[in-house]
Amino acid sequence: MPLSFRPSQNIARLKESATLAVAAKARALKAQGIPVIDLGAGEPDFDTPAFIRLAATAAMDAGATRYTNTEGILPLREAIAADANQIQIQGAPVTAAEVVVSNGSKQSLYNACVCCFGPGDDVLIPIPSWTSYFEMVELARATAVPVHGDPANSLKVTADLLAAAATPATKGLMLNSPSNPTGAVYSREELSAILELAAARGWWVIADEIYLRIDYEGRAVSALEVATSRDNLIVINGVAKAYAMTGWRIGWSIAPAAVSKAMTNFQGHTTSNAAAVSQHAALAAIADRAQADEAVSHMVAAFRQRRDAVVHALSAFPAVRYVHPEGAFYVYINVDGFRGADDPGAAFAAAVLDEYQVAIVPGSAFGTPNWIRASYATTESVAVEGLTRIATCLTTPATESPR
Template identity: 35%
Template sequence: MSGTTLTDFLSPAARTMQPSGIRRYFDYAAGRKDVISLGVGEPDFVTPKVVRDACIAAIEQGRTTYTPNAGLPELREAIAGYLDASFGLKYDPADEVLVTNGSSEAIDLALRALISPGDEILFPEPCFIAYSPIAALLGGVTVPIETTADNRFKLTAESLRAKLTPRSKLLVVSYPNNPTGGIMTREDWIPIAELAIAHNLVVISDEIYAELTFGSKHESIAELPGMRERTLLISGFSKAFAMTGWRVGYACGPGELIAVMLKIHQYTATCAPIIGQIAGLESLVNGLDEKDRMVESYDRRRRFFVSGLREIGLPCHEPLGSFYAFPSIADTGLGSDEFVTRLLDEAGVVTVPGHVFGLGGEGFIRCCYAAAQSQLEAALERIYSFVRTL
């Protein structure tokens, strides 16, 4: 390698990719004592005992092998039955359901299966941070669409229409939304669906927080007429079922798309871990009551925490989904980065600056209220004391 370094061999797209803005603050706080973390989107619940016991029994029975590439047939059947019963979405478990290593792998597979260099990928921001980097790695042209607190961070037909071009190919949506907690109703989706059909867009709908809605039932764009055949639904067990470390997600959609995703999955991951799949199956068969109990707890924490933020003087729109609050810190006179860094250094509370989630995020911070009630109470006291110093 005379005259060169290994860096010279790296893909330019990979070399210039920015590291996760979420993990940056999590790592910064690692090892520090007396820190309250509202940074990483992870439940404080452990996976329910009924699920853990089923997995322990499976290990003792020697269930440590590969599974079919698409996932255990009984898990795919359970996923299809669950989506039908919960949201009225019907998928054939034989060829329209793919089990993946978390919903993150499903997103990656979908984008790799669909993007050709130069294709335009549209997505409302603020949003989950992974869509844009993966699309850019594949040569896609990312087209963010700003959403605002004034409209409860909803995607509108007007804002989507303004970004459409002849090269528009994919629309990636994530509601309930990370980081804002925003949701979309059926009435919100109707004009979006009409545009998707009129402009022949494929829709990737990231619904990992579908179970975490408060006051209204989750609505999927895939439910609307003409949308099932052009929509890929992505979800998983990490959030609502407290299974982040098990790494089990799934993708459901038209068979021809699932088939291509399956081929990529075969070469890159082979299959999701069998014990994780057994955990997912047990969650759907015997863990739904526990899931509902956790959702009720998040709702109580949501109302408490958002009320506390408002009392402190940090305006916060009503988050009706996921388990995040997205308060404005604009009135403090600090930018998001400075606010988050000083809040950690001076008060020992980890949050995430809103700008890492894209357009419209500056001037906000993301707080995960899936922490224990005592931690939320202490965090609010520390935030209050910190804001007073400003």
């Protein structure tokens, strides 16, 4: 008798990605030859800078085709530590022993969740938040506790909001600045208050800083810079977003040596090392600071220009409320009450795709169904056209919509 698949307890609560339905529909429309403006993407539209690609080719030719240490090649871990020490860290400099390289920051986040949280633990997740935090915490068999951000403060949480949501079972929290999906950036003071609270309560802080360099007002600070102690801090970063290297799959954690050892052990039994050639590409990105800074500032300047253009386009629609994006490459738009739907974000995503051929991500993917996320990681004219259509759809009664 054929074995019928019943998902194990491990994945029983895993939800299908809320972005998939819209993405599948957008693909179907494109296949029919309908030109869809795709603002769903979460990745830079730039190619990986040439000097990084060349470094990868040279590394491959030189034999970087074999297993490496699980935690990554030493020169890369040293370069990551040196890069972290460029900022004003309080306390001892970061060392390579605190760095574990993984297959994308997503894996580092997951490794951190599995190693620090388990059954019986509550983990505070400020929402809206990047969709995978919930699933990672649940896969670690801990409980994800959503903490709503303040709509009057760019949907950010404060130390007080976190303290009010805490229980004796609280073991840690996830932080993300600049934020996906809002583009909001925590100020030094906001971050400092949260880190102080966490240190006082003995909570782990997993700080996801993947968008740190995509910062338009110069306000984004690393938790490494603000924390008075790193004993309870795990900082996650990677090359995907800032260096346009999503497909290379390189991320890392900077964590206390004991945590790094546990994460290495866990990774050693799951995936082992990240691809050797990708590690060498990342080494070029981190260590060749002059070329990297030039490439990154060029891309960030382009993102900033698009951000400005998109905000300018939205200014023609004063009724449209959105979080002012200070970093990353997303605009988070309020769609409260859209056509009276129970899930206004999902209803809006379906309508704007059907009627205006724009693909976006509904806010339910990020824990806030009254919002939608549009990415401007695309050309300026496409981003402006897409956002204009979104604002038009939002402010046009259903009876007057194109379909």
